[in-house]
Amino acid sequence: MIIEMKNIRKSFGSNDVLKDVSFMIKGGEICALLGENGAGKSTLMNILGGVQPTDSGSINIDGKQVVFHAPSQSQEAGIAFIHQELNLINDLPIYENMFLGRELKTKRGSLDLERMHQETIKMFKQMDVDLNPKTMVRDLDSSYKQIVEICRAMMTNASIIIMDEPTTSLTDQETERVFKMMKTLKDHNVGIIFISHKLNEVMQFCTRYVVLRDGNLVAQGNVSEVTSKDLARFMVGYDVRTDPLLREKKLGKEILRVEGFTYYHVFRDISFSIKSGEIVGVTGLLGDGRSELFQSIFGAEKVSSGKIFLNGKVVSIKSTTQAINEGIAYLPRNRKENAIIKDMNIMENASIVTWPKFSKKGIINKQKHEETFREQSKVLKLKMGKLTDSITSLSGGNQQKVVLAKWLATSPKLLILDNPTQGVDVGAKEDIYDIILKLADENIAVVVLSSEAQEIIRVCDRALVMYHGVIQGEVALEAMNEHTIMSLATGGQLS
Template sequence: MFVEMNHIKKSFGSNDVLKDVSLTINGGEVYALLGENGAGKSTLMNILGGVHQPDEGTISVNGELEKFNKPVDSQEAGIAFIHQELNLINDLPIYENMFLGREPRTKTGSLDLEKMIRDTEEIFQKMNIKLDSKKMVGDLDSSYKQIIEICRAMITNASIIIMDEPTTSLTDQEIERVFEMMVTLKNHNVGLIFISHKLNEVMQICDRYAVLRDGNLVSEGLVKDVTTDDLARFMVGYDVRTEPLSRKRDLGEEILRVEGLTYKHAFKNIDFSIRVGEVVGFTGLLGDGRSELFQSIFGANDISSGKIYLNGKDIKIKSTLQAINKGIAYLPRNRKENAIIRDMDIFENSSIATWPKFSKRGVINTYIHKDKFKHLSEKLKIKMGKRTDNITSLSGGNQQKVVLSKWIATDPKILILDNPTQGVDVGSKEDIYDIILDLADENIAIVVLSSEASEIIRVCDRTLVMYQGVIQGELKGNEMTDHNIMRLATGGELTNKEWEANYGK
């Protein structure tokens, strides 16, 4: 089985999104489709999935010309599209999700549950997955949900599966699980199109790659012939920095200290302290509790026991507003669910946190906010049309900068950034790193929570690694390596010998 896309052109209004792109994807290979946000990846895949129709160009499957007018046409030709937002119903069991919209029926017209369960288990066996098909999908973690989506594609006999950033919301362990599944699919001669921003994953799992930039195919070839630096360069069109960024800085007084902080099972007995001007990383795998820990410090969650000291003073934070007033800011992970307010414009999204501060008897002072926003949008290089445009009109990177501007506007003393570069293109990512370090220079204590070790290593002065709700260890300076972080994040310990072996100190 192979799919050819020939000379595809597509424009929306005056915006040429795809300018003559040709690709061939074969069965039994993992094909990486790369590019910055807005490069045309999604449009290309939406054309292949039958969501959009090309202005010019053809698609052929096994050499036969096909026309996909709607998604069903594409599915019938053996192409499955797994979107970034999974289409699963949490309140239905796995087997019903597998047959959603194509439920088999018995002669009397009722659902043929036996067949659904039988077929599901057959697929699980074939794919070597150990899961109870009667489990509710809502009880599964993200990686298994991704796997269920893949199995659903298999049940329709798809031979090409498009996976749109399947690993974004997964931890390293879960990613491994999905990768294993992808290898199994390859062995069953299924072709996979893998869309991702994570280049090391591309190196690990993909056979061939294609890079789109501004609607053109700028590079195509075998993954083994290139490095991640090459790919990044193809994507942005210039050399991308990978060197560590952390700067030498005189550290100030201790600003935040936490003692014995515990919340139910999320995190236990957490002790740490942060000084002014420090950039401290927190990393770990899923279930490490770092997000919950800082949400508690930010007043969004409760605390069962323990103490928080701000500037040496014992404080109790009962609400997020209190935390903001005390100079704590928290940029949450999963921007779309936790940070973006779709019914408000760019300006409002960037100023919501400071409304109470700059208002008199409840009336918002828009002038101050406009001033602040003008200043911040220049400082953060936010690319946008009008201030009053909808927030969703911006690319992921610029949305994140708007969210960041909201927190900088609160004049925080401590800025907590939870996965700050999630779903952000390479260019904006570098911008955000620069902003983080500039802020640290301005004597703000910065906490970066990230599941990407490379991010932690590049930006942070030191990092605390968490494992199942406890701090497993601390790494400083050049102790911060992928290896050490992974060792601690999986619950291991580092002996003195190992330090020496790793660094020859």
């Protein structure tokens, strides 16, 4: 199958998102669709997926013009779309989710649950996915939800699959699994449009690339003929730095100390401390327990034993509200599921944790609050329309910036950032790193949780590497390199 999108234009009000974009994909290739946050990648795919109409231009499939008025028409034409935001129903088991909108029926017209169950088992076997189809979706880790979405798309026997940032919240191991699936599909002559901000993935797995900037297609070609530095430059229009960000440290008093923190098999005997002005990384592989550990410190999860000291005093944090009042902020690992309320507008989303700070006797000083948020969004180069626009009108990376701005506005003493650059483009990543350094300069203690060793090396003063719920080792200076981190993360010892 060959799909050609020709001279596509799309505006939202005065925002000309796609000015004149022509894009092509054919079976058997994996084409990376790249561009900064808000460049129009999802919008272009929404048009191909029948989610949104185009203002002008045309779509041809194998030389014949088609017009999609609804997602179902695009699906019937052989296009499957895995959206940037998850689209599963929590209260149904996996196998029913696999057939949403195209349920199998018995001859008498009722749902054929048995056949849907069997088909799902077959699919999982083919894709080497180790999941029980009867599990309720609500009980799945978000990464597994993503994998279910991918399998569902594959089940439609699509000729072209659109994957809008499928790996943003996946660990390396899970990402591997997705790539294995993609390779199988490519070998079966399926064409894949792959949107990602992780350029190393693009370099490794894509055959072709296309870059959008300022509403135009600015570069395209074969991945084998470029470097990831080239791709980054095409996206943002200038050279992106990759060297470690050296800084002058002035560490203050100890802010947080954790002693013997334990939660059954999730994490054990965790002890460490962090000073004001310090940036500490925490990394590891799937099942290392780092997110759970910091959720516990933030009062969102219980612990079975251990002590926390804040500013030298022992505290018992029983709720997240208490944690916020103690000056702790926590940016969660998965924006799609834990940080955004889809039915609220931008300002409401930004206010959720900050309104107590801007209110006196229960009355919120709205103007002051909005001013503060505007200032922060300027620093973060947040691309948005009005504060009252729906949060879902923002591109994925810009939603992430709203969440970051929201936590910064709590003026924390200890800032915990779990997967802080999920879904943000290479340029904005640098902006976020600069902000982290600036915050440390302002004497905030920052913890960066990340599975990307490179990210840890770039911004952190030192890093704790976890393995199966324990701190396997601590690295700093020259020892903070990819090789040592990986060796600790897989259970090795510091030599």
